[in-house]
Amino acid sequence: AQSVTQLGSHVSVSEGALVLLRCNYSSSVPPYLFWYVQYPNQGLQLLLKYTSAATLVKGINGFEAEFKKSETSFHLTKPSAHMSDAAEYFCAAEGWAGNMLTFGGGTRLMVKP
Amino acid sequence: GAGVSQSPRYKVAKRGQDVALRCDPISGHVSLFWYQQALGQGPEFLTYFQNEAQLDKSGLPSDRFFAERPEGSVSTLKIQRTQQEDSAVYLCASSLGGGVGEETQYFGPGTRLLVL
Numbered sequence: 001a002q003s004v005t006q007l008g009s010h011v012s013v014s015e016g017a018l019v020l021l022r023c024n025y026s027s028s029v030p031p032y033l034f035w036y037v038q039y040p041n042q043g044l045q046l047l048l049k050y051t052s053a054a055t056l057v058k059g060i061n062g063f064e065a066e067f068k069k070s071e072t073s074f075h076l077t078k079p080s081a082h083m084s085d086a087a088e089y090f091c092a093a094e095g096w097a098g099n100m101l102t103f104g105g106g107t108r109l110m111v112k113p
Numbered sequence: 114g115a116g117v118s119q120s121p122r123y124k125v126a127k128r129g130q131d132v133a134l135r136c137d138p139i140s141g142h143v144s145l146f147w148y149q150q151a152l153g154q155g156p157e158f159l160t161y162f163q164n165e166a167q168l169d170k171s172g173l174p175s176d177r178f179f180a181e182r183p184e185g186s187v188s189t190l191k192i193q194r195t196q197q198e199d200s201a202v203y204l205c206a207s208s209l210g211g212g213v214g215e216e217t218q219y220f221g222p223g224t225r226l227l228v229l
Contacts, residue, residue, distance in 0.1 A: 009153075036220075043117065043204065043220035044156070090155050098169055099211065100146060101218060103155030 002026055002096040006089075006104035014112045019078040021107045023065075023091030026072065031095035033074045035065055038088040038106075047089075050074060061085070086111045115139070117221035119205050125227045126195045134190045134224045138207030145188050146218060147180055148204040156204055162188060163211045195228045202226070 007022040025033065032051055036044040048059025055067045065076045074091060088108050092101040118137045126132050138145050144163055148156035149172075158172040164185040173180070177196075182188040192199055202223040208216035 004155075006155075041222065043222045044206075045220070046217055049217065092155075097171075098161065099144065099208075099216075100158040100161055100169065100172070101148075101156070101206075103148075103157070105155045106153075 002031075002093070002102060004091050004093050004102055004104040006091050006107050008107055009105060010108045010110065012110040012112060013081045015083055016080050019063075019076070019081045019085065019109065021076040021089050021091075021109065023074045023076065023104055024072050025074065025091075025093050031093040033065075033067060034092045034094070034101070035059065035063070035074075035076050036090045036092060038090065040087075044090065047076070081109075081111045083111050083113065085109060117205055117207055117219050119203075119221040119224050121224060122222065123225050123227075125229065127229055128197060129194050130228075131191065131193045132195055132226065134192075134203050134226070136188045136190070136205030136207075136221060138186065138188070138205070139209075139219055140186075142207035142209050142219075143185075144208040144211045144216065144218075145182055146206040146208075147188070147190050148206065149174075150202040150204055150223070152201070159190070159203075192226075195226075197228050200226055200228045 005024045035047040048057045058064045091104040120135045147159040150156040160180045161169040162182040177193045179191045204223045205221045206218040208218045210216045
């Protein structure tokens, strides 16, 4: 079965430090890939979306992700973490079986002052 | 405009009770999805509607789960004879069209169900 794997269920960084959240997918055909953010008691909010137009995708709030077919990865980065970035982040894929999303297990990002 | 709304936001049920969870998608959105998010896990697909047609219900975990969208807008997810393992956050999402990879899914805040 196709799957999305997020390495590290918890990531802690200092404010101002680089944020790197890892996502790998299992597929020989790159699907559509997404990163969503979830703040407490809120719904998922789309950060960015890969649709094969460009391998480096820029999203909201200074986040970006790079699609690497050879590594089946779609890691999320941000050069400088802010306290407001503390949230749960989900990587997701679409296209393996229709238009439903297949999610990774999520990574909780904690930002230390 | 308004986003996706869900009600109730929280529901406590005794084991064996039936529950109904409501989703109001963004007006005009053709596609509607239900996902189940267990504690500490990513959301998992339950079912998908295009207008009033339920095109995929492969993710429903048992025949106790039933979803409908009779007029192609509001949807209800019903769980009969709830069990403790049904405790989760139930997320609803809608998108404008139905094409794969073409449309962004917009999520509601979810209904947190606790079965005692």
